Amino acid sequence: MKSYYLGCDVSKGYADFIILDQSKHIFVSSFQLDDTRTGHKQMETVIRGFFKKRSDCVLFCGVESTGGYENNWYALLRRLGMEFPLRVTRLNPKGVKHHGKSSLQRVETDKTSARTIADYLITHYDVVRYDEEDQFSLLRRHFKFIVLLKKQKAQLLNQLESLLYSANPELLQYCRRTVPQWLLRLLEECPTAADICQASEQSLSTIPYLSDYRAGELISQATNSVASTQSPAMGTIIKGAVRQIQTLTENIKVHVSLIMEQCQLPEIELLKTIPGISDYSAICLYLEIGDVNRFPSAKKLACFFGIHPAFKESGDGKYEIKMSKQGRVRPRVILFMSVFNAIQQDSHLAAVYASYLQRGIAKMSAIGIMMHKLARIVYGVLKNKEAYDPEIDRNNQTAIRKTQHSPDEHKKERRYQGFDPTAPISRRHMKKRKEQKRPKTDNSSVHNGITSALLNDIDDDIDLSRITVTQIMNGEGQ
Known part of the structure; x- marks a missing residue:
């Protein structure tokens, strides 16, 4: 049974394809299709026409990972693999890149990249794994989203620290490890040192986990603050940052609880x-x-x-x-x-x-x-x-x-x-x-x-x- 190799170089919105034979000769010259319904229909037509003339062959397809842009083409080829002797794999772009360099490839375009992918399938046939089911792909994307939310929260916390250094630096002593919730609530009401000076101990002590003694300390420190900025605009910026931090915190809790509900697996318990x-x-x-x-x-x-x-x-x-x-x-x-x-x-x-x-x-x-x-x-x-x-x-x-x-x-x-003492x-x-x-x-x-x-x-x-x-x-x- 003859083997043919399809290389797919994916870009945003389109992809380039080429088919090589076992001798690495071009069997079907490169062509480009858009990542639309029309493009996918045309790809199905190409595959059907290919197997209509060659019923005794196998088509190995390689799709390079490009951060998710390859998912639609990969899913299409997997569906076609249920009907035809077609096998598909998702390749690590680093390995493909080094393979192209080892071939002394001097020009890099979408066409040459597609051919390099097909060439990689032929050369490294012994390490390429086809038709692997990735049952956790969606969960990984969900987890990646949670990581993104945490990064955004960390960036806002760093920005808040910079703002407090100018608006109320005395509060930074309570943020050495993390920013406590009572401090975020305080900044919602009194974002600058001037605002804290105008507040009373009774009003500040209504904030959870903020005692009367600490409220008095905060007012005393704000009175003698070395803050360089007390403008209302600074207070507006701090309030906006605090609201964003609290929103992100709630979103992170919701998404973490959702992903934990979906991951009730014995392996995780182990x-x-x-x-x-x-x-x-x-x-x-x-x-x-x-x-x-x-x-x-x-x-x-x-x-x-x-x-x-x-x-x-x-x-x-x-x-x-x-x-x-x-x-x-x-x-x-x-x-x-x-x-x-x-x-x-x-x-x-x-x-x-x-x-x-x-x-x-x-x-x-x-x-x-x-x-x-x-x-x-x-x-x-x-x-x-x-x-x-x-x-x-x-x-x-x-x-x-x-x-x-x-x-x-x-x-x-x-x-x-043994070691030769006369060796140069x-x-x-x-x-x-x-x-x-x-x-x-x-x-x-x-x-x-x-x-x-x-x-x-x-x-x-x-x-x-x-x-x-x-x-x-x-x-x-x-």
């Missing part, structure tokens, strides 16, 4: 057994992970989140190890905040974190390692469908210590030839060879920020939380 992971965090992690079986190992899940250690070694050059951050952003944010709660709630994780600090690892580096460990725990809980148990992690660490060995990496690399190498590399020949001691495992133990752990998928490298995350745990 994730909530992990210390530091709340309802909101469990929903975010599970929506990003989906079916955990699509990840062969915990290392693959860590790479998906972008929390795996990245390093580079080429010739004489060596670069420090740091967190990759080449992956999903929201799960990293969730894991970062969850680690702080986990080390306070769970004695086992707190002891693991303290052991890294005792080895001399920086705090942020240790947080990054704990993020990796928490991701592995998440993988184990979902894979085995068992609640979190610290004893399981302790037993795993004990088993790793018994089976872990530390062979000299240079012996593997130089098994066909640089002084830096000569120094490295001399250090490798020396017998290793307990304190000689670190060499320019990279250890053989780290390389062995990365290759063999061994517990990375046991790596004793002080610069493993380069202070980039956030």
